[in-house]
Amino acid sequence: MSTQLQINEVTAKSILNPSRISGVTYAINPYVGCQHACSYCFARFMSRYTGHQGEEWGSFVDVKVNAPRILQQQLRRRKKTTKDPVLFSSVTDAYQPLERRYKVTRNCIEVLSRHEFPISILTKSDLVLRDLDLLGRQSENEVGMTIISLDEKVRRAFESGAVVSKRRLKALQEISGQGIRTYGFVGPIIPELSTAHLEELIRNLAESGVSYALFDRLNIKYGNRPVIEQVLRTHFNKDVTTILDALRPGSLYYEDIRTQIMDYSQQYGLEADIIF
């Protein structure tokens, strides 16, 4: 990323919002934009709806500085008595580097904990370790860590702003060790590039103490194709067509990956949920 990060402090009208992800009732997105700047990110479509049209994904972050206060108000006004889990986050990473300074995620977690809402985190950052004092308060809470590959060249090319995968594994181990439920999210699995260390990754996840791992394939959508193409050309001297072949209906590529995942997971005692 060559451009300088543009940080805007903004106020949100609503922070506890219904999620469009199947099986997830609520999501909290404390930020708009994401410093992790993953090239395959779907959330880039948010730029269009938040006044950032035409700006490079990863070059801006809006910090919802009033989020904890708004959350508190929303929870007080809420009539429903059921307490469905709240996901952090669906279109940003709640533990991107700016969270160290702003603590918007931490303060929202504090509010949810007071109201006894189960919390589900999915992140690429070990900054989540800072908040284990809060996350350890409820047995239903869980922390997931996304890892696409143990190959640092692949990680750096596709997730230039995120921490190295080994740090994420170490964080999972530490969180599991504190009795908090954890899971791994292996995805997107990028044809030819992110499968070289698949066995090692599954073994490492099993050893880290996660309860299960989700596996997902690469999906080309929401405008991520040009960015993926550029990464393939620049870092791997590859044409996107080789990748697209693996994604075509009828391709056996992911069938083979599925078999590998099942075999390695069985070998290392990891519960695997393949979602492609």
Ligand code: SF4
């Ligand atoms: S961490 Fe998630 S939200 Fe952030 S850029 Fe990567 S995929 Fe997108």
